[in-house]
Amino acid sequence: MNTGIRAAASSIIGLAALGLLLFLPAGTLNYWQAWAFIATSLAATVLPSIYIARTNPAALERRMHGGPRAESRRVQKVAITGAFLALLGMVAFSAYDHRMGWSHLPAWLCVLGDVLVAAGLGIAMLVVIQNGYAAATVTVETGQHVVSSGVYAFVRHPMYVGNVIMMIGIPLALGSYWGLLFVIPGVVVLVVRIRDEESMLVHELAGYPEYVRDVRYRLLPYVW
Template sequence: MKTGLRAALSSVVGLVILGVALFLSAGTLNYWQAWVFIAVFAFGTIISSRYLARTAPAALQRRKRGGPRAETRMVQKFIVTAALLGGLTMMAFSAIDHRFRWSSVPTAVSLVGVVAIAAGLGMMTLVIVQNHYAAATVTVETGQKVATHGLYRFVRHPMYAANVIMMVGVPLALGSYWGLFLLIPVILALVFRILDEETLLTQELAGYREYTQRVRYRLIPYVW
C-alpha cells in the first residue's frame, strides 16, 4: 500500500473515532459544527498526506512515527500523553458545551474557528516542506541540519505555532467558548515540550545554539 494512501486511511480511521466521541458527547447527530469540523479536518489531512507522499515521502514517514510510544525519552512520553489527553478533553468538553448550551457562539465565530483549523493544517504542511526533518518525535537524526529558512526565520518551532493556531480554532469551530479554557493545560504541555526539546537540540544539533541567538522567539513572535 502506498505511503500516501496508508496515511490517508489512518487519518480517516482516526476521524471516525473522533466523530463518534464528539457526537456521543453532544448527545445528537444534529450538530453541524462537528460535521463541518470533521469535514475540514478530513479534507486537510488527506490532501496534506497525499501531497507529502508525492513530494516528501521520507518526511511523511517521520510524521507518522508519533505518539507517546514513539518517544525515546521518558519526559517526552509524559508530555505527549498530557497534550493528547488535554486536546481530546477539550474537544469532548466543547461538544458537551454544545449539548447543554452553556455558550452562545455565533455562526460567524464558528466559521472563524474553521478557518483557523484550515490555516493551522496548511501551515503544518508548509513546515514539513521547509524542513524534512520535522519529525513527530523529539530526536536528532544523522545528517540533520538546522532549518533556518521560511517560517523558521520568525519562530524556532513553527510546527508547534501551527498547532496552537489550529487548537485555538477547535473549540470555536465546535461552538464553544468554555472549551478555550482547556487550551491552557495543552499549551503548558507544549511549552514544556519545547523547553526540553531545545535542551536536546542545543546539545546534539550542530549550529542550533547559534540559531537561537538569531531567532529569539520560540512559539509566538514578540511574545515567547
C-alpha cells in the same frame, strides 16, 4: 505497505474516532458545527498529505511515527500524553457543551474557528514541506541539519505555533466558549515540550546554538 496508503488508512481511522468523540458527547448527529469541523480537518490534512506523500514520502513517514511510545525521552512521553489528553478533552467537552447548551456562539464565530483550525493545520503541513526532518517525535537523525529559512526564520518552533492556533480554533468551531479553557493546559504542555526539545537540540544538532542566537523567539514573536 505504501506510505500514502497507510496515511489514507490512518486518516479514515482517525476520522471515525473523531466522529465518536464528537457525536457521542453531543448526543446527536444534528450538529452542523461538528460536521463542518470534520470537513475542515479532513481537507486541511488529507490534501497536503497526498502532496507530501508524492514529493517526500520519508517526511510523511516521520509524521506518522508518533505518540508517547515513540518518544525516547521521559519528559517528551509525559508531554505528548498531556497534549493528547488536552486535545481529546477539548473536543469532547466542546461537544458536550453543545448538548447542554451552555454556550451560544454566532455562526460567523464558528466559521472563524474553522478558519483557525485550517490555518493551524496548514502551518503544520507547511513546516513538514519546508523541513523534511520535522518528525512527530523529538529526535535528531543522521544527516539532519538546521533549517532557518521559511517559517523557521520567524520562530524556532513553527509547528507548535500551528498547534496553538488550531487549539484556539477547535472550541470556537464546535460552538463552545468553555472549551477554550483546555487551551491553557495545552499551551503549558507545549512549553514543557519545547524546553526539553531545545535542551537536546542545542547539544545534538550542529548549528542549533547559532540558530538560537539568530532567531530569538520560540513560539510567539516579541513574547517568548
